Amino acid sequence: MNKIKRGFASDNNAGVHPEVLKAIEAVNSGHVIGYGDDIYTAKAKEILKKHFGEKIDPYFVFTGTGANVLGLNTITESFQAIICTETAHINVDECGAPEKFTGCKLLPIKTRDGKLTIDLIKKHLHGIGFEHHVQPRVISLTQATELGTVYRPEEIKQIADFAHDSGLILHMDGARLCNAAVSLNCELRDMTTACGVDILSFGLTKNGGMLSEAVIFFDPELSLNFKYIRKQGMQLGSKMRFVAAQFISLLGSDLWRNNASHANEMAKLMAGKLTKIPGVTITQKVESNGIFALIPAEIIDDLQKKFFFYIWDENRSEVRWMTSYDTTRNDVEEFVELIRSKL
Numbered sequence: 001m002n003k004i005k006r007g008f009a010s011d012n013n014a015g016v017h018p019e020v021l022k023a024i025e026a027v028n029s030g031h032v033i034g035y036g037d038d039i040y041t042a043k044a045k046e047i048l049k050k051h052f053g054e055k056i057d058p059y060f061v062f063t064g065t066g067a068n069v070l071g072l073n074t075i076t077e078s079f080q081a082i083i084c085t086e087t088a089h090i091n092v093d094e095c096g097a098p099e100k101f102t103g104c105k106l107l108p109i110k111t112r113d114g115k116l117t118i119d120l121i122k123k124h125l126h127g128i129g130f131e132h133h134v135q136p137r138v139i140s141l142t143q144a145t146e147l148g149t150v151y152r153p154e155e156i157k158q159i160a161d162f163a164h165d166s167g168l169i170l171h172m173d174g175a176r177l178c179n180a181a182v183s184l185n186c187e188l189r190d191m192t193t194a195c196g197v198d199i200l201s202f203g204l205t206k207n208g209g210m211l212s213e214a215v216i217f218f219d220p221e222l223s224l225n226f227k228y229i230r231k232q233g234m235q236l237g238s239k240m241r242f243v244a245a246q247f248i249s250l251l252g253s254d255l256w257r258n259n260a261s262h263a264n265e266m267a268k269l270m271a272g273k274l275t276k277i278p279g280v281t282i283t284q285k286v287e288s289n290g291i292f293a294l295i296p297a298e299i300i301d302d303l304q305k306k307f308f309f310y311i312w313d314e315n316r317s318e319v320r321w322m323t324s325y326d327t328t329r330n331d332v333e334e335f336v337e338l339i340r341s342k343l
């Protein structure tokens with residue numbers, strides 16, 4: 001088979017980490033009960049508890065969209081609303097699934113850097129108790145954000161306190177939580193459990209896994225109906241052991257940290273080189289594994305032919321470059337040289 005070149009389109013475009021594949025193979029013998037009633041799923045849940053605390057109630061699913069939509073569905077009624085950023089995955093990249101399945105209205109907020117603040121959220125807190133208005137129920141943050149920036153734990157805590165004081169629930173989309181943790185040099189629990197997050201969509205797929213996502217409830221009261229909603233939502237896997245094996249492999253060792261550190265490091269390396277090239281303007285702080293930049297529109301096609309990536313905002317000629325656990329220094333150098341040669 002042809003070896004396919006790596007690009008900078010998405011951390012989802014990377015393959016599965018060899019250690020994770022080995023872990024999947026290692027659980028591939030004999031029969032175990034399906035649907036999660038097996039020793040591997042139990043072990044994976046124990047490992048999650050080591051990271052996030054004993055009180056959590058975790059459930060495995062296959063996709064990040066599934067985690068977001070089913071998690072949000074569990075904690076909302078259709079007359080309620082979910083506050084998020086305009087750039088949130090739930091707002092722009094889930095084909096309306098959050099609205100379809102929860103029935104809720106999304107209240108998207110324009111931000112400069114992909115991060116919500118209390119002042120921004122407050123603008124949507126009106127009409128409370130007024131039957132003609134949807135009732136805000138959830139604040140949804142993404143960590144690391146869709147723009148590659150990262151909330152500090154104190155920022156998350158402030159928003160969580162504000163949410164709880166206002167009778168709201170704090171949801172976090174943690175598709176890239178591992179990248180945020182290494183960026184902040186902290187543990188996974190420091191940005192979640194310790195800050196008052198109520199429900200987390202936790203993804204490992206972008207960090208060396210495949211089909212390896214979880215919904216984690218920090219308040220068992222909130223998860224009472226999740227097992228039914230997961231089944232109705234078609235995300236209850238019968239061969240759960242293969243999802244569990246990935247959690248054991250990545251989170252039972254430092255693999256999650258090493259993979260995310262490497263991806264972040266490659267983004268920093270690339271950003272450092274790009275800032276020296278006139279004609280490239282980096283538009284966001286590079287705090288995780290994404291780089292956003294303005295480049296001349298006429299060079300994009302040629303670059304994409306050699307290293308695929310997505311245009312983020314066509315009107316501004318802004319592009320997104322994502323690094324992943326398997327990006328090499330050579331990939332970065334070749335790509336930067338290519339850009340330099342076109343400008």
Ligand SMILES: Cc1ncc(COP(=O)(O)O)c(C=O)c1O
Nearest residue numbers: 063064065066089142146173175
């Ligand atoms: C912020 C964020 N949330 C969730 C997801 C999960 O999406 P999927 O349903 O493709 O696994 C993604 C994937 O790109 C993402 O970037």
